[in-house]
Amino acid sequence: MTLPEITTAEQTVLDKALLDALNPLASAMRARITGLPEERMWDAEPIDVTLSILSTWKVVDAEVKRLTAIAAGTAGSYGASYEQLGAAWGITRQGARKKWPDALDRSAPAEAEPSRIELCGGSAELFRDPSSGGWRWAGRGADGTCDEADSTSYYATKEEAAAHAGVFLSEHVTEQR
Structure with a gap:
């Protein structure tokens, strides 16, 4: 995989977005200090x-x-190899294995176990539904809002359920000044 080059216009937009995101955090950290x-x-x-x-x-x-x-x-859980991870990052297979040693943990029993994700100040539990065998989620956003996958939503993989839970969590953050 050849890494795409970023254009000057894309670099300018990226720089602005990163600085816009950094400024409130820098201000808050400095205020605390x-x-x-x-x-x-x-x-x-x-x-x-x-x-x-x-x-x-x-x-x-x-x-x-x-x-x-x-x-x-996540890429490893979908079947990506260390060679593919390294190519995406612009490093060797060995470099990818060293950088992300747990990326290809393919143990089936752990995959079926419930897990917890934390994102944007909230958290969600991911669990396998016994009746359907599919994955579901239930979470609480940073703003205190609770929700879960509706009773008819079952996801084929834990990662898919995590993605849906992540959308919920990103939509329920606390208000920033």
Whole structure:
């Protein structure tokens, strides 16, 4: 798999989206550290502001690594090989195995066990429905809203149920200032 190149226009849009997403988090983190209101973040010394932004990028970097591992594990659960994972990431098969050692855990018993996902401040349980053999979910969003797959919805895989639960959780986040 050849990795696609990003265009200059796409890079500009990506940069803006990342900075727009980073700013509220950087402001909130700096406010917690200094005890000052978020709207005064930019009133500090330039070195303090830039260091707080750098530490916020570290948080984002850790989150991207976590989400990347989840994506690799999901691809592995659908049958992707380490060679395919490496090609998608632009590394060797061995590099992919080292980066995501658990991505290809194919043990069938664990696949059937219930699991929990946490996303956007909420969580959902994924479980196999005994009557249909399909997968279902039940969750609570960060805003306190509870919901579950309707009684006629059964998903073929745990990952499909997780995707539907993830949509619910992303739609029920707490209000940000």
